[in-house]
Amino acid sequence: MQAFYLSIILMGFVTFLLAIRIIISKLFFNKQVKFINTSISSNPNMKKLGISCAKHDEMKCYTRSKNGLENKAAGSSCGCG
Secondary structure (H helix, E strand, O other): OOHHHEEEEEHHHHHHHHHHHHHHHHHHHEEEEEEEEEEEEHHHHHHHHHOOOOHHHHHHHHHEOEEEEOOOOOOOOOOOO
């Protein structure tokens, strides 16, 4: 009885590996597949929604001075500081 369960588990595992191999081969060997650009700074859909990179948000809020960082938006709703 244990051999029966072991064979079912083994067949399921082999089927799983076969499915993963098919998915990977379609992704890497199909020339028509285009990966979307997930970088916020260069994604046009993110720009349409008004979403910007956290680094750029920080650059808007702070400026570099001789004494270190100064908050340009002190007391505002900038989200920095």
